[in-house]
Structure formats: structure tokens, C-alpha cells
Amino acid sequence: MDTQNQPNPQQPALSGASILAIISVVLAAGWIAFAYYKGSSAESSRILLLHPIVSILLIVLLIRVYRWIDIKSIVILEILMIVVWIFTRLLGVLTPFILGFGFAYIFRFLWNSFPFKARYQRGIATVLIVLVCGGLLFYTGKQVSKQTGQMASGLLKFYYETMLPYAVGETFEAVAISMGEVTSPIHQDETTKRNGQATETFYLGTNHGVYEIQQDVADKLPRIGITNGALLGKPIQTLTANGNVIYAGTQNGLYRYYKALPVEAIDSDADTQQIKPKIWHKIEGTPFDTASVQATSVPIWENAQIYVGTQKGLYNSKDSGQTWREIAPEIYAERSIVSIISVVDRNGDRITYVASTTAIETESPEQTIPPPTITTVYWYLEDSSLEWEPLSPITEEVYALAGVDGTSQVSDIELYAGTPNGLYEWHRLGNEWRKMEGAEGTATISLLASAPSGVYAGNETGIRHRATPTGGWKPLATYKEGISHAYKDEPIVQQAKAYFTERIPTIAQTGSEAIRETFQFAGSVAFGFGGFLATVLFAFIVFVYASQSFDNYFRSFILLVPERYRETVKTYLREIDKNLQQFLKGQVAVIAIVSVVSCIAYSIIGVPFALVIGLLAGICNAIPTFGPFIGGGFAFIAMLMGLAAGDFGLIDFLVRSAVVLGAILGIQTLDNSLISPKIMSSAVDVDPLLIMFAVIVGAAVLGFWGVLLAIPIIVVIKSVIAVSDDRETIGKHF
Secondary structure, three states: OOOOOOOOOOOOOOOHHHHHHHHHHHHHHHHHHHHHHHOOOOOHHHOHHHOHHHHHHHHHHHHHOHHHOOOHHHHHHHHHHHHHHHHHHOHHHHHHHHHHHHHHHHHHHHHHHOOOOOHHHHHHHHHHHHHHHHHHHHHHHHHHHHHHHHHHHHHHHHHHHHHHHHHHOOOEEEEEEEEEOOOOHHHOOHHHHHHOOOEEEEEEEEOOOEEEEOOOOOOOOOEEEOOOHHHOOOOOOEEEEEOOEEEEEEOOEEEEEEOOOOHHHHHHOHHHHHOOOOOOEEOOOOOOOOOOEEEEEOOOOOOOOEEEEEOOOEEEEOOOOOOOEEEOHHHHOOEEEEEEEEEEOOOOOEEEEEEEEEOOOOOOOOOOOOOOOOEEEEEEEOOOOOOOEEOOOOOOOOOEEEEOOHHHOOOOEEEEEEEOOEEEEEEOOOOEEEEOOOHHHHOOOOEEEEEOOEEEEEEOOEEEEEOOOOOOEEEEEEOOOOOOHHHOOOHHHHHHHHHHHHHHHHHHHHOHHHHHHHHHHHHHHHHOOOOHHHHHHHHHHHHHHHHHOHHHHHHHHHHOOOHHHHHHHHHHHHHHHHHHHHHHHHHHHHHHHHHHHHHHHHHHHOOOOHHHHHHHHHHHOOOOOOHHHHHHHHHHHHHHHHHHHOOOOHHHHHHHHHHHHHHHHHHHHHHHHHHHHHHHHHOOOOOHHHHHHHHHHHHHHHOHHHHHHHHHHHHHHHHHHHHHHHHHHHHHHO
């Protein structure tokens, strides 16, 4: 037949329904473009066109016009895009349902995995699991809370004892020597062993804290920081020590430290029942709570007694600070106390010496040169009826006093005085002050202490030691300038120094800003993203209802599907359920094995919270490739917490960290070569790179929930594709 001369057949005209369908699809496309352009922010919620009900009506419209469109994939794509927009827009509302049904599905999986068949057996198993998990969480929370407190204290200790001296420098402010009982021959030198003397412990107060120095068998003098508790962040002005008790005076009161809590202190002070040894605490209820404590002294014959000197007044307590009385107010009420010492002289008398100056008075505007400061030293015979008597006057201003042990005295020197013009000696027989000659005696002496081992003298830049009256001086300690010293005149350095030394210590002392910032952070977490606390509460409610009738909810969902598609939907849901359960079985088994291996390894290494860290490592192992390293990161964080809390030293930390790294690599190798291939071979095989890509994309799109839902979504998509391929293959055969 010749068709070339025949006219072309005309295309049938579009019906009215088709035209309306095309217009509906175009309008839906325009709405989708506008909705994605505006996003799902709070501002877009005020646009009526972007109300969720509009998007739902568009989905209904597209479903109705589906049969009038030849390219049906366009309609399906538009419906999917609208569904995704609704999901992101209502994620805060849908989150409790997603979490609730997700945990209900996992609970259903675990419940069905129990080997018990009888209902009462399953109930007992459930109760036991809840009790074990609850006990584990309680124990973990308690340990974490304890370690967190230790870590915070350790970090502050590191800040004040290491970081601040290195950054802004260190100056010496006070010294004290304690004569404790000999507890070990290791800490005795040959002279001490021969003479049977008690161990000397030297304490050094700086502008950042308190250090203990005790000579060891190698004649080294390591400094051990003992700054903690209420003393953190407070410059030290005076120190005194005797036996197991140390007192520190600051600009705002008196602080005490027990190396070991004495029995007499517990008996005489009910409050010390709540005081822990080796922790500084402030002595409350004193007449000088807010005053500057400038001098302190604990007599060597009575640990429970203490003298405290302020800018205006001298005070004494004979019951470890429970009650106080003002000493000689007719003398000291208007005088500034410089130094206090209590000694036993060669006659066995117990004498207390106090150096004081006239109170600082306001100078007149016409006076250009301040009047000279005159120091008077008074002495008092303990347990006598005598009054306080002055010693012979000294021509120099006195900064510090030190006594001489009368039992080992080889001369008539009974007192030392540190002045701006060197070191002075008070001779009992001549009742006079004499300047000590020598190069070291010409320097300013503001710090003094004496012991059977000799005299310790110095100032804020250094301390020296002389063993005998005719011996030479040897350096004991030298101050640190700090890296900011070379640039001390720069304004920015001054601002940084002020921040480090004033701002941060203020926060540490009051804690108000830290607490406020903590609550602000907790509030942002609790009420961000739809209200975290409310989300958890509603998710728990959904979980309770969903776990009771999980299968019934899915049957009800299937009833919503048109009858001709119900079998198809059931087929998809069965495949998804089967694959998810296989995947969960494999993951639970791998997580359990890796958790046990990690707990054992970390416990042997000595990682803090080894049980918790091991469980986290097992859970993180569910993320392929980099999951074990995330779990290892928690191990390193725990190690840092242990270092900050003082559980081990720096060298020990470095060694353990290297062993932890080896354990992480070993566990990863064991998992990749043996555990996962054996267990996951019967589960759904999901490519690790695909999971990694899905997790990254999910995190970018939906944040935390994207990471949480990435793997289940991949399993669902893979199940849908598998069922679709099977149906297509069956259709070809028939």
C-alpha cells in the first residue's frame, strides 16, 4: 500500500481532565520549588502557603491525578519531594514517634530473641535485664560523677601549679618548716639517723599555691603541689606548719590542711567529721573572715593552738580554730602584724615573738616622703602571768622572724629578722640586734624559717639555705619569670596576665559564672530541637504503647492501603522486617563480642571507666571502618580524665596511651578478620563505603537523626529493591 500520499493522522486532543492534571503537576512543581527555596525554618512557618496542611492536600491532589498523567514517575517524584519536606518541617513533632517505634521494634526483636518460651520466663528475664542495666547505669553514673569532680580539681590544680607559673611567672610569698615524726628511714639522711631527729618538711607558698619540699636520699628537692579545694586561685601570704597540720593565710581569711586527720581534732571539733584530709578548707566563723591574714604560727608544743595576725589585731585559738580571743588589744588593735614565731629557748621556756608595725595611716597631700616604718618585736612567756614585753629596738623595718632551737643552740643567737638591708640576729646575752655580715646578708630578706638543718632565707625571687652559722649559703629554690616577662610592658600582655590571674581565679572561687554557663548550656540542650526533655518523655510514652501492640499498629497501617495493593505492601514489609532482624542479630553479636574484648583489654591496661569505655567501643563498632577509632577516642578521653584527676603521672599516661592505641588496632584487626566475617555472613551484606556515605549525608541533612537513621534506611531501600527485582523477574516468567 502506498502511504506516502496519505495525510498524517491527527493526534487526539487532550481531555479536560488531562489538562487539569498537567496544571496540577505544574503547580505542585512550583510549590515544591518555593518550599525548598524558603526551607523549613521558623520564618517559613509564618507563610500560609507553606503550612503543612497545604503540602498534605497537594499529595492528595497528585494521587488523584496520577492516572491522567502519562509520565507517572514525575508525580511519584513530586510526592516524594513533598514527603521529605514535610518530614524535615515536622521532624521535631515526629521525633518522639520515630524514637518510640524504633525502640519498640528493637525491644520486639530482643524479646523474640529470648530462648525462653513461657511468658513468665520472659517476664523474669526482662526484669533481670532491666535491673542489671539500671544497676550498671547507676554505678557508671556514680563513678563518672566522682571522676569528673576529681578531673575538675586536677585541671584546676594543673592550671594554678603549672600553667600559670609558666605563663605569667611565679613569686615566693611564704615559707614554713614542719617537724613531723619519722615514719620511714628512707626519708632520713645520715645526720638525722645519728641524732634521732624528726623529719623536716619544707613548705613554700607562692602567688599561685602551696608546694611541699622533702629531701630524699639523693639530696634532690622535688616540689610537690598540694594546692586544692578552697585554696585554689588564692595567693598565699603566710604559712605555718606543725606535724600534720598546715595553715595558710590569704587576703580573705585562714585556710587549713590536714596531712592526716588527728584524733584530737576530731574529738574537739565536730565539724572536722566532714573535713577530709589532704584537702584545704576555710576556717569559718573567725573574727578575720574577710580580713587579710598576714602572719600565722602554730607552737611546736601544741598543734591545736594557733596565732593569727592581721592588719589590725592579733588573735589566738587553743582549740583548732573553734573559738578565738583577741590578744593584747591595747597593743595590737591599731598595729599591723608582720610575723609571729613560737620557740622553746635554751632554758626550756615557751616564748612567742610578734613583730608589728604601726597601722598605715592616710598621708596628707603636702607630704611627699612617707614616714619611716618602725617595727617593734614583743615577746610573751606562754602559760605565765607576765604581760607582753618589747625587745630591744631594731633600726630596720622587719619583714619576717625566725627562731633558733634552744636545745641545739651553740651560740647566744635566739632570733633572726629579715629586713630590707639583709639578715639580723638578736643576741640574748647582749640584748641587741646585729647585722649578719656576708654577701648574702646584704640582700632584702622577706622570707625566713629555721630548723635543726639550718636557716632558710630569701625573698620573692629566691630562697637560700645555710646549714651552720659559719657555713656558706646554698640555693634552695628560684622563681620562674614566665614567658610573658619579656613582654611585660606590652598592653595586650598586661590584659592577658590580668585575665589569667584575676578573671579565671574569680570564676574558680565563686563558681557563679561557671554554674550559670553550665545551666545555659544545659538549657540550650534541654529546650533545643523541639525540646529535648519533652522529646524524651513523649518518646518513652510512644515506646510503652508501641511495644505493647507493635504488630497491631502495622496491621492497622496495612488496612489504610487500598485492597489491591495490600499483598504487595505485606511482601515489602516482610522483606524489610527479615533483613532488619538479620542485620540487628549480626550487629548485636558483634557489639557484644567487641564490648567484652574491649572491657577486658581496657581493664588490663588500667583505663578509667574500663567497663563503660568497653561498651561504648562495642557500640561504636557498629559504624564500619572508623567506628572502632571513635570508641578508642573515648578511651583516650578517659585516660586524659585519669591524668587530670591524678590517677597516674605523665610518663604512665604516655605508656598507657601507647598500649591503648595498640589495643585499638588489635581489636580492629580481630574484628575485620575474624569476628565480623563469621557473624555477618548470614546477615544483610551492606557495603561499608555505602554506610559511610549514608552516615555523612545523613549527618549533613538531618544532623544527629541522620546518623541514627542512616543504616536502617539503607537496609529498607535495599529490601525494597530486592523485592522489586524479584517481582519483575516473576512477571517476566509469566
